[in-house]
Amino acid sequence: MKLVLMECDLWTTVQPGEELKDTGDHRKMRLQKCRQGKAFAKISLALGDEQQQHVQHLSSPKDVWEELQRLYAPMDSKLRILQLRRQLYSEKLESHGGMDACLGKINHIVTELTNIGDRIGHGDLAMIILCGLPEDWDVVISSICNLPESEFCCSTVKRRLIAEWVKRIESSGKCAQAMAATTAERSSTDRRQSTKSMLVCFRCGKLGHLARECTSKAQKSLKHPKAPTGKQTKTRPCNMLASYGIRTGDKSISWIVDSGATHHMCPDGRYFTRLHKADATNSRVCTADGSTTLAAGKGTVIVRLLHNKRMLDKFVAHNTLLVPGIKQGVLSVRQMVENNRRIVFDKIGFHIYDERGKLLTEAEQQVRLYVTKTV
Known part of the structure; x- marks a missing residue:
């Protein structure tokens, strides 16, 4: 504060000798009052609320300075030195x-x-x-x-x-970055393990692994080795991209609506009204996990599908492959569109309409798939 007053040429206002002896000179009196007011304002603006309460009754900068010096900087007292x-x-x-x-x-x-x-x-x-x-x-x-x-x-x-x-x-910043990277990697591993626990093997029907990792496949090949033949069967691939399944405890099967499948597929021959085994002997089904299985036939499936505890009309699926190696039926969106069916996906579920706008079947979302159940 002393340096501020010295910079503004106001330090003498708080020192002895500033008082005017000749009070008849009005010009000097106005100048002295102006300097006193500036010094008082400089000191008061620099004080906090705690200091203001001690000097708010004073009107001259010299009195304010002396009071503050007496309270906070006593030159002849050891108490302030001890406190500091x-x-x-x-x-x-x-x-x-x-x-x-x-x-x-x-x-x-x-x-x-x-x-x-x-x-x-x-x-x-x-x-x-x-x-x-x-x-x-x-x-x-x-x-x-x-x-x-x-x-x-x-x-x-x-x-x-x-x-x-x-x-x-x-x-410490580098350690925090390393810990964050380790946590992110651990979370990614946990998500992969959680996702894998929901997988259903299309070969044995068990949870937790894919068909290419299925041990029952290797055991069956050891028990029943195939004799080498001179002829090689030519196969025609049919894609089925759904790799998740919803297992059921009864004899009925669930149907997965798959936008990546090229054909309708059914694992059970009892749903076929017409089945031609010779038509699909060279059709090989490729699943999303990389495994393949042969189709046993092709025909027409007529089923009743259940949704929200009410019966819907019969659903007819032509050119459906019989694939015993899968556990659920597959309805191909591509094939339904080719047959003039209108497909609607929304928050409620999945809806199939015919060309006249009549609702044919519905499916609800389960484990990020649209699934409907056979009666």
Whole structure:
């Protein structure tokens, strides 16, 4: 505050000798009142609420300055020095947000001590700063204390401590990034394992693995080895992209509506009204997991589908493949569109309409698939 008043050429307003002796000169009186008002405003604006309550009844800058000096900087009193030194010795790094804040607070206290005539040597101040560090800084403290006497000073200690603090902050940031990457990788692995637990093998019908990983396939091939033949059967691939299934506990089967399937497929011959086994002897079905199985025939399927506990009309699926190796039926969206069926997907489920707009069947969403059940 003293420097602010000196910069504005107002420091003499709070010093003795500023009073006017000749009160008849109105020009000098106006000038003195103007300087007094500026100094009073500068001091008052710099005070906080706690200090304002002690000087709010005063009207001159000199009186305000003397009152503040009496309260906060008594030159002949040791009490203020004791209070500031006690505060200085209790400063700890843990009490502040960082090394810069801690050193800034210590510098502020040292400045106040200097203003009231109590000076602390650079060596003593360096030791006070080191005493305020926690135990995990002991290695750094030891290296600083082993410096030569000519280098052991307050500025050197501050420079080394700030450099060490920056180094630790950067190291903790890298550790946090590594922990975040490890957590993300673990979450991805958990999601893959959770997804795999919902898979249904189209070969054995069990959960938790795909047909290409099925052990029953290898066991059957060992029990019934095929004799080598000179002829190789030519196969025609038929895609079936659905790799999930909804298992049922009764004899009825579920039908999965698959937008990636090229043909309707049924695992049970009892749903066929017409079945020609010779038409599909060279058709091989490819599933999403990479495994393949042969179709046993092709024909027409007529079924009644159940949805929301009410019966719907019969659903007729022509050119349906008989594939005993799968556990659920597959309705091909592509094949239904080719037969002039209108397909609607929405939040409620899946709807199939004929060319006249009549509802043929519905399907509800289960495990991210649209499934309907045979009666």
